[in-house]
Amino acid sequence: MRRGLFGSMPAQRLLEKATDRHTARTRRTHPVDADRIGVADGDIVDVSTEVATVRLPAKFLDELMPGTVALPLGWGHQHATGLSVASRTRGVNVNLLAADGPDRIDRASGMSHLTGLVVDVTSAAGPWNTSSWSGT
Secondary structure: OEEEEEOOHHHHHHHHHHOOOOOOOOEEEOOOHHHHHOOOOOOEEEEEOOOOEEEEEEEEOOOOOOOEEEOOOOOOOOOOOOOOOHHHOOOOOHHHHOOOOHHHEOOOOOOEOOOOEEEEEEEOOOOOOOOOOOOO
């Protein structure tokens, strides 16, 4: 199922408010999408773009618009040394989903396109690897 992905500070605050921010990061979408995707709350899902896939648990949140996917901003700091809070925060690096290269830069701003990505969400093709930046 194709959906839009967003990551912004207001969205990040909404998501952190909904859960303990130091627990495993989850992919969130509206509960009405659960049947279309064929997953239950807590199931492991793959979120893919044309360049990468990240794997993480699903979580449903009424505050999101149906058809929208939200992933908390984060780098997947599982192996961070000297970063006591970040190393306890399990999660995936959502920037893996963004394409890179000079032809992928927003022409108007000159910035990398890291939000508003079109993604596919499916049941996970394998187990969730919590020690990986991608979860795969």
